[in-house]
């Protein structure tokens with residue numbers, strides 16, 4: 001296997017200029033591939049259109065503006081889209097050199113852990129859908145964090161049964177929120193099953209970057225500034241992300257991470273076991289158990305780490321018009337809720353409700369036009385109904401079985417047709433009731449805010465594809481930095497209170513060894529023959545965004561499948577939708593939305609309000625990526641709201 005020398009300085013420039021810079025490579029004949037300019041306009045030119053960070057309690061991951069007029073990227077045989085151009089470029093080179101999507105994932109994840117540590121890393125968890133073209137097989141990998149064996153159902157809200165006070169300084173920033181990380185063992189399994197390159201070599205780009213340094217991107221800098229108070233509490237995090245005087249390191253600062261280089265070297269040599277057992281595991285246990293800064297310790301032990309296993313789940317697929325949508329089942333609610341929404345929508349003629357202004361060579365069209373009120377109304381109503389079921393029934397089904405013992409119960413076409421009948425075309429229902437599946441001893445769940453995640457979409461030259469959403473939960477997770485990486489706060493995705501409003505235990509209550517419910521929705525779409533058989537893979541997509549992920553993915557799929565928008569238009573399009581509440585989101589960061597005065601002068605907002613929606617025009621921080629087959633190759637899009645880029649072999 002060919003080894004690339006990675007230039008940290010080049011990487012730094014790439015980020016600051018928002019354009020690709022040549023990296024040294026020993027494969028002259030391939031020079032240029034993976035080194036073309038990423039799509040869109042420079043990252044540094046992105047701020048400005050639309051409101052920036054406001055109301056951070058509702059949107060814990062900051063918004064970074066909107067890159068208007070981004071163009072789709074056309075590639076021939078392989079493509080990768082990640083949330084950061086340095087990670088995209090490194091992963092692209094693996095694909096260029098004959099690696100598979102599984103190989104490229106290792107590179108993308110390890111580089112993202114350096115250049116986008118607020119969102120994902122080896123201290124977190126992930127869900128991966130992998131399409132193996134030769135076997136026409138879809139594998140669904142669950143690398144979700146787990147609660148430690150010593151956790152009780154009150155672990156997040158009480159220090160102990162006898163000390164019923166809140167963990168300090170709060171559940172998230174204490175050791176209590178930290179689940180046993182899962183992404184590394186999951187990736188090791190996926191690469192073992194689907195990789196072609198040598199495990200060890202796949203760590204070289206990230207090790208070189210950690211050793212030689214890279215520059216803090218504008219988005220990472222914004223997130224450091226926003227999290228400075230919490231980062232200060234942790235000596236390692238403060239030393240890495242803050243200046244000696246405690247102020248946040250600004251964009252453009254060169255960071256090296258020798259601790260991460262050491263960690264990655266150990267994993268490269270000895271596999272994921274180097275992380276789950278031995279010295280690194282001991283450091284993780286110590287970090288989770290720390291009381292420094294007045295933090296309440298978590299109760300994770302060496303046995304919890306050593307016992308972690310990724311799980312292979314049965315992929316959850318459902319028809320949508322002439323397509324088959326495949327997603328992640330429990331413990332993620334992503335697949336079920338996206339597919340239930342689409343199943344409800346298949347009872348309506350959405351194609352006739354295409355957004356305005358989607359054609360022509362201009363920024364308005366490139367940004368996905370402007371959605372119609374009728375479409376936003378219908379889609380939001382369908383989402384309310386789907387979220388109502390999600391909130392009540394979906395959790396880790398190894399602990400709490402789904403109605404009918406299968407996620408397909410909530411996707412039954414007759415059931416969804418009946419749910420569609422509850423939609424009034426002229427009036428929002430506000431809040432939907434969950435479906436009735438007979439007596440179940442479950443309380444109504446509640447939603448929690450959550451945001452600290454990244455999505456990776458990859459297709460390789462063999463026709464394999466990977467759709468992986470990877471997360472430390474909130475930005476910078478639990479703010480504990482150990483051996484160069486951030487530890488997640490994924491356990492806050494459990495309901496902190498085990499009982500619902502009605503006094504019944506909720507499905508997503510905490511239990512030892514249980515995995516918290518997720519909303520992550522890595523998605524693969526296939527053609528569907530009239531007889532129901534699966535055809536070729538046509539779309540790869542997914543997004544971060546906490547519980548809002550479901551809305552981001554639905555609007556992107558509808559834009560591509562019903563409205564024929566290209567993947568860049570689809571991800572760029574206004575982010576809209578609703579969870580199960582009267583509030584409908586219409587992303588005010590988008591240039592097509594007039595967010596001034598709470599959207600009062602915006603015609604779309606006005607029409608939705610007339611239909612009874614409580615409209616929020618707060619900026620939406622999706623981080624979508626999408627790849628689509630287009631006959632001669634692939635077309636890709638990256639979210640204008642983050643720093644992502646698509647690269648591949650030019651078509």
Ligand code: GLU
Nearest residue numbers: 451452453518519545546
């Ligand atoms: N923890 C969230 C989940 O698993 C993801 C958070 C995010 O997307 O920012 O659903």
